[in-house]
Amino acid sequence: MKRICSIYKSPRKSEMYLYVDKRDGLARVPEGLITAFGTPQLTFEFVLTPERQLEREDTAKVLENLEKQGYHLQMPPPQEEYIEHLPEHLLRMNDPV
Template identity: 50%
Template sequence: MKLITSIYKSTKKDEMYLYVEKAKGLTAVPEKLLELFGTPVHVMDMLLREERPLARADVKRVMEEVQSKGFHLQMPPQKDEYLIELPDELLTMNDPL
């Protein structure tokens, strides 16, 4: 099975993406989801095939959801608990930590 999709990134959440069927666009995405997602920014169009894996998502699941719901929402990867986000000021300091 093959499916031509358009992929959009979120303006509100880093590494969050929406996959939709290219021919239908964002018409099937619920308004409430779009509010939480932010303004969709088109990243690329891609031909999905079951035998060609995606880096961060199960291609079969993506295709099934796009066909059944009209979209697939790819959430950002979870960060490990031990990772700490440092403030920008610390990252730009000249003194070694």
């Protein structure tokens, strides 16, 4: 199964993305999710196949969600991942005195 996916980013939450089938667009996304997500901003489109590796998502799960519910919501990474990328001087600010 392959899908042409449209990927939208949230204007409210950094690194939150919404995957939808390009044919359906946002029609199958619940109104409450759109309200919480903010006005979706189209980021890019691509062909998603079971063989394609995604950086932060399980391809099979994305395809399953697109089939069953019409969308897949990619949440931002946990806070711990953000901390790993902070400059060293910012990490030292939180060290005990």
